[in-house]
Amino acid sequence: MSRSDQEGPPRYLKDREEYFSDEQRKRTTVESRKMEKRVRENLRAQKDRPAVMKYFDDIHTYGGIRVKELKEFRKTGGKVVGTLCVMVPFELINAAGARGVRVSSGYYEPVHPANELLGDAGLCPMVKSTIGAKMVHSDPLAEEIDLLVCPATCDGKLKLAEIYEDWAPVMMMNIPRVKTGDTTSRLWMGEIKFLKQKLEELTGRKIKRKALLNEIGKWNDAQAAWGRLLEYRKSKTPPISGQDMMLIAQASQKDEITRWTKKVKDLEKELKVMVRKGLHAGETGAARIMLAGSPMIYPNFKIPSLVEESGGLIVSDELCSGHRIMSDPVMLDERSMSEMLMALAERYFFPCTCPCFSPNDDRIRRMKESIHLFGVEGVVFHTLRGCHLNNLEATKIEMKLREAEIPMIKLESEYDDGDVEQVRTRIEAFVEMIKTRRAFSVKKEGSS
Amino acid sequence: MDRFKGSIIRPWRLLFQFLGVAFLLGQSFGLPPFGTSPMLRTLFLPNASCRYVDTAPTSCFYYQFQDGMTSGASTYYVDVIVVLLIIVLMVLVLGRIWCSWLCPFGLVQEGLAYLRENLNIRPYRLKWAHRELLRPVKYVILFLTVLLSLPIGLSGLGLLGCQSTLALPFCQVCPAKGFFTVSEQLLGLEPWGTALPLLAIVSLLLFLVSSFFVKMAFCRICPMGAFMALFSRFSLMWLEKDVDKCTKCRICLRVCPVDHDRVYEDMESVDVAGSDCTLCGRCVEMCPEEGCLSLSFGPKRLASSKKPGRLGFLGMFHRKEGK
Ligand code: SF4
Ligand code: SF4
Ligand code: SF4
Ligand code: SF4
Numbered sequence: 046m047s048r049s050d051q052e053g054p055p056r057y058l059k060d061r062e063e064y065f066s067d068e069q070r071k072r073t074t075v076e077s078r079k080m081e082k083r084v085r086e087n088l089r090a091q092k093d094r095p096a097v098m099k100y101f102d103d104i105h106t107y108g109g110i111r112v113k114e115l116k117e118f119r120k121t122g123g124k125v126v127g128t129l130c131v132m133v134p135f136e137l138i139n140a141a142g143a144r145g146v147r148v149s150s151g152y153y154e155p156v157h158p159a160n161e162l163l164g165d166a167g168l169c170p171m172v173k174s175t176i177g178a179k180m181v182h183s184d185p186l187a188e189e190i191d192l193l194v195c196p197a198t199c200d201g202k203l204k205l206a207e208i209y210e211d212w213a214p215v216m217m218m219n220i221p222r223v224k225t226g227d228t229t230s231r232l233w234m235g236e237i238k239f240l241k242q243k244l245e246e247l248t249g250r251k252i253k254r255k256a257l258l259n260e261i262g263k264w265n266d267a268q269a270a271w272g273r274l275l276e277y278r279k280s281k282t283p284p285i286s287g288q289d290m291m292l293i294a295q296a297s298q299k300d301e302i303t304r305w306t307k308k309v310k311d312l313e314k315e316l317k318v319m320v321r322k323g324l325h326a327g328e329t330g331a332a333r334i335m336l337a338g339s340p341m342i343y344p345n346f347k348i349p350s351l352v353e354e355s356g357g358l359i360v361s362d363e364l365c366s367g368h369r370i371m372s373d374p375v376m377l378d379e380r381s382m383s384e385m386l387m388a389l390a391e392r393y394f395f396p397c398t399c400p401c402f403s404p405n406d407d408r409i410r411r412m413k414e415s416i417h418l419f420g421v422e423g424v425v426f427h428t429l430r431g432c433h434l435n436n437l438e439a440t441k442i443e444m445k446l447r448e449a450e451i452p453m454i455k456l457e458s459e460y461d462d463g464d465v466e467q468v469r470t471r472i473e474a475f476v477e478m479i480k481t482r483r484a485f486s487v488k489k490e491g492s493s
Numbered sequence: 494m495d496r497f498k499g500s501i502i503r504p505w506r507l508l509f510q511f512l513g514v515a516f517l518l519g520q521s522f523g524l525p526p527f528g529t530s531p532m533l534r535t536l537f538l539p540n541a542s543c544r545y546v547d548t549a550p551t552s553c554f555y556y557q558f559q560d561g562m563t564s565g566a567s568t569y570y571v572d573v574i575v576v577l578l579i580i581v582l583m584v585l586v587l588g589r590i591w592c593s594w595l596c597p598f599g600l601v602q603e604g605l606a607y608l609r610e611n612l613n614i615r616p617y618r619l620k621w622a623h624r625e626l627l628r629p630v631k632y633v634i635l636f637l638t639v640l641l642s643l644p645i646g647l648s649g650l651g652l653l654g655c656q657s658t659l660a661l662p663f664c665q666v667c668p669a670k671g672f673f674t675v676s677e678q679l680l681g682l683e684p685w686g687t688a689l690p691l692l693a694i695v696s697l698l699l700f701l702v703s704s705f706f707v708k709m710a711f712c713r714i715c716p717m718g719a720f721m722a723l724f725s726r727f728s729l730m731w732l733e734k735d736v737d738k739c740t741k742c743r744i745c746l747r748v749c750p751v752d753h754d755r756v757y758e759d760m761e762s763v764d765v766a767g768s769d770c771t772l773c774g775r776c777v778e779m780c781p782e783e784g785c786l787s788l789s790f791g792p793k794r795l796a797s798s799k800k801p802g803r804l805g806f807l808g809m810f811h812r813k814e815g816k
Binding site for chain 2: 268376378413417
């Protein structure tokens with residue numbers, strides 16, 4: 046939506062459209078497209094990659110089919126709602142007849158315009174990239190949104206949403222960050238009801254009980270399909286890489302969910318055949334890695350690709366840009382509107398282990414359970430520079446994992462490629478260490 | 494159906510509940526073989542076989558309990574003690590399974606909730622603070638019953654004269670008394686115009702209205718439940734929680750008909766049944782984490798929570814997801 050359809054003066058940038066030079070806009074766009082292409086090709090180069098994955102690549106392609114579909118959809122009067130967080134219920138968006146897309150940005154180049162304008166070099170690069178992309182209109186997907194729903198999880202996103210208002214209508218959601226039972230539940234329920242109202246205003250139609258029930262069903266189907274994919278990651282030689290799994294999970298927040306579910310089911314069939322043929326992802330005897338920490342939004346797949354190129358295989362993650370998108374179903378007890386909303390509200394809030402919450406002991410408990418279920422041998426904890434919440438939790442988590450004798454490496458990264466070689470060296474050393482440990486423990490078992 | 498996880502335990506429970514009601518009504522109305530068998534006559538169960546059914550050859554346990562206290566001093570309360578021991582034994586083995594699998598009060602309340610649900614009316618959810626306030630009320634009622642009944646029976650206190658007015662204090666406000674006296678007159682089993690117990694009728698109305706809006710409203714103050722609650726934490730039947738698997742999603746608390754906080758809050762104990770859980774198994778059905786919650790008997794897990802889409806209880810209702 047262009048500025049002119051909105052009321053009131055811009056809050057931050059008076060000469061919004063003139064501030065950035067054409068040259069800069071162009072560069073950001075070109076660089077973003079190039080980066081996405083590079084990352085996509087890198088993913089395609091993975092060995093024994095299931096053919097269905099091409100579909101998920103296409104969903105993510107810069108200016109690809111999904112963008113075209115959304116354009117068409119908007120031409121017929123449809124509304125597209127952008128989100129910035131896993132705590133926004135897509136069921137509700139879809140039930141209102143709108144489409145949801147997560148517009149958090151993984152492109153590196155838009156960080157620069159944001160830096161230039163905001164002048165906060167220490168701010169989280171994901172936040173900067175997201176706002177930067179909007180400022181110079183370099184992300185075709187983000188150009189298609191009619192409303193941005195942004196839960197105010199951290200300081201960065203709080204202000205991001207505020208600035209974003211210069212470019213698109215924004216609805217912020219208050220996250221009760223101190224997570225205690227009843228009061229929190231009621232507060233958050235209020236936010237969800239408010240979201241419902243906003244969505245109804247946007248699309249001009251009431252959210253019907255049946256429609257919501259239907260959407261919840263679709264998303265639960267999607268979760269069940271995802272759950273079956275996870276089973277493959279438990280295998281000694283998983284047939285699918287962690288990068289691909291992240292790509293699939295993130296696709297669910299861009300795609301039509303029924304189509305996504307169908308493709309995941311197709312993939313499942315393909316994986317079954319692969320397993321029979323003995324094909325698997327990663328190198329033989331790869332170190333089983335869990336990815337944790339700050340979100341990694343496609344195409345910012347730097348860390349996961351480094352892990353999987355260095356003799357590791359990501360068998361599990363606890364990222365809000367990965368497994369956590371699909372990790373908790375909505376369980377309905379009763380089916381009146383307010384009960385369904387409550388079920389929905391609680392599903393998106395209580396099991397969420399975002400570090401913005403306190404207490405957040407659930408996070409380490411869930412990590413440990415996944416470590417156990419997926420046979421994880423080491424944890425790569427990644428934080429984006431400026432993400433205090435994850436940075437601070439990392440220390441606590443490292444201590445706890447040490448007690449459980451699970452090695453963890455903490456990596457801090459920026460949105461650029463400058464540190465690739467340095468990070469690679471560290472990851473390689475980490476993977477080597479895991480393999481040595483493994484050999485050692487086998488010897489120990491053998492001798493005892 | 495799969496997508497919302499259907500009922501796995503509920504159908505079984507309903508079956509038991511209906512059988513239970515049939516049995517207890519049979520017992521109350523003295524239908525053969527119930528009324529004639531001496532064994533069944535002396536079966537005093539909570540909230541069952543209401544004494545205010547004229548033909549009832551027996552009574553509910555709470556009646557026996559109150560009656561025994563008022564009049565049993567001369568026999569050293571042998572009757573009361575035997576009845577109580579039987580109930581305690583039952584609770585020690587089965588926990589409060591009585592409540593959600595057999596109690597007719599429970600069934601009626603669930604029926605009302607079912608009706609409400611189908612009328613698309615949302616339940617009234619008690620606030621946490623109010624739940625906490627309500628929690629001790631049932632014990633207070635139990636205590637008051639004893640406090641009122643015991644002195645009457647002690648001849649030394651000279652209160653024997655009150656037997657006709659103050660005896661059986663709980664019965665006077667029990668919804669069952671209201672229900673049976675009214676319905677017997679309506680059915681012509683009782684002559685018209687016999688004095689109606691107003692108090693009991695008021696509480697019947699309260700019972701109906703409150704449990705229409707609040708799930709299991711009466712259970713929250715039921716003194717028989719309170720008595721069972723005193724011992725249920727030691728029972729062989731229990732609610733098992735594998736805390737490592739719990740994601741703190743709050744589903745168990747949201748679906749629990751008696752708002753048993755502990756199943757959600759407690760992250761230390763293995764047994765989270767405590768005193769208020771009636772072992773209905775709803776949370777077990779709905780918890781989405783594989784093996785996180787179980788209804789267990791001793792060391793054996795009778796039913797455990799499953800990932801949605803992977804149903805199954807006794808292998809009978811097993812359906813594959815997406816079929
Ligand atoms: S009135 Fe209630 S307590 Fe009294 S006998 Fe009947 S069911 Fe039992
Ligand atoms: S608490 Fe009382 S009314 Fe409720 S089910 Fe148990 S015995 Fe019946
Ligand atoms: S439903 Fe299960 S996973 Fe969720 S809070 Fe309860 S016990 Fe934990
Ligand atoms: S805690 Fe579970 S088993 Fe116990 S009463 Fe509540 S729903 Fe039923």
